Amino acid sequence: MSLKPFSTIGIGVTFSPNLRANIYEAARLSIAFKAKLVLIHVGENSVEKQDKFHTILEPFINDNLDFEIVFKSGNPVDVILSISKEKQIDLLILGALQRENFVKYYVGSIARKITRKAECSVLLLIKPSVDQVPCEHIVVNGLKDPKTEQTIASAFYVAKAISSDKITIVEEITQEELAVKIDDDKSLRKANIAKERIRLRENSRVKNIIENIPKQYTNDVAIKSQAIFGKKGYSIGHYAQIVRADLLVMNAPSKMTFWDRLFPHDIEHILTELPTDVLIIQ
Numbered sequence: 285m286s287l288k289p290f291s292t293i294g295i296g297v298t299f300s301p302n303l304r305a306n307i308y309e310a311a312r313l314s315i316a317f318k319a320k321l322v323l324i325h326v327g328e329n330s331v332e333k334q335d336k337f338h339t340i341l342e343p344f345i346n347d348n349l350d351f352e353i354v355f356k357s358g359n360p361v362d363v364i365l366s367i368s369k370e371k372q373i374d375l376l377i378l379g380a381l382q383r384e385n386f387v388k389y390y391v392g393s394i395a396r397k398i399t400r401k402a403e404c405s406v407l408l409l410i411k412p413s414v415d416q417v418p419c420e421h422i423v424v425n426g427l428k429d430p431k432t433e434q435t436i437a438s439a440f441y442v443a444k445a446i447s448s449d450k451i452t453i454v455e456e457i458t459q460e461e462l463a464v465k466i467d468d469d470k471s472l473r474k475a476n477i478a479k480e481r482i483r484l485r486e487n488s489r490v491k492n493i494i495e496n497i498p499k500q501y502t503n504d505v506a507i508k509s510q511a512i513f514g515k516k517g518y519s520i521g522h523y524a525q526i527v528r529a530d531l532l533v534m535n536a537p538s539k540m541t542f543w544d545r546l547f548p549h550d551i552e553h554i555l556t557e558l559p560t561d562v563l564i565i566q
Contacts, residue, residue, distance in 0.1 A: 305412035
């Protein structure tokens with residue numbers, strides 16, 4: 285399996301209270317991945333702004349950070365998406381609110397609008413930090429989907445770059461997949477047997493995916509496979525929150541319709557209430 289490296293990392297930057305923390309997180313990742321960093325500012329260029337960004341980046345410039353600052357006025361979503369495409373960005377970093385109410389979700393924040401339309405992978409940061417905080421535990425979706433193999437491989441690629449030592453692969457299984465109606469002890473036993481069979485089947489599928497990932501990415505990582513039963517998207521988000529994962533890695537969403545936004549499912553549950561930092565692999 286060939287891993288897709290992050291050669292160019294982009295970040296949307298605004299003069300918010302989290303500006304320094306967001307840039308520090310992006311710069312550290314750029315150095316870890318040996319990638320170029322592109323700062324995207326929606327607005328007019330000025331000497332004052334240039335000086336501000338250079339001052340923040342100074343510690344990383346001393347570490348030979350390769351970076352570029354792009355200024356462009358316009359609609360924030362359109363500007364960030366167009367620059368990401370123009371600069372061939374592989375990973376786009378965005379600051380995001382942890383929780384949205386239904387009205388705000390329906391309208392859509394800038395970060396979530398970009399996430400749904402981006403052609404590259406997206407990292408949503410909910411608690412950026414100026415001081416480096418270790419990313420020790422990564423949770424990644426293991427659902428049966430054509431995108432999952434690449435997503436799991438990317439999780440291991442990220443883990444190696446940022447020195448994470450634990451990955452949990454979560455297979456979400458819906459109640460419908462059991463195909464057993466529980467109404468007495470006999471049906472309960474039947475359901476438990478069905479659950480165990482599904483767990484074994486899913487664990488075998490995930491194991492095969494891991495075996496195809498180069499050993500240099502899997503050797504020094506504690507790997508756990510976890511089957512959970514519940515609503516897709518909501519269940520893995522809740523699991524990541526309960527185990528206090530530092531990063532949740534998910535497949536990129538498919539093209540959405542109006543009804544998908546009105547009645548959220550799968551990754552839309554994650555975007556509505558982020559359980560931790562979320563990396564969405566395109």
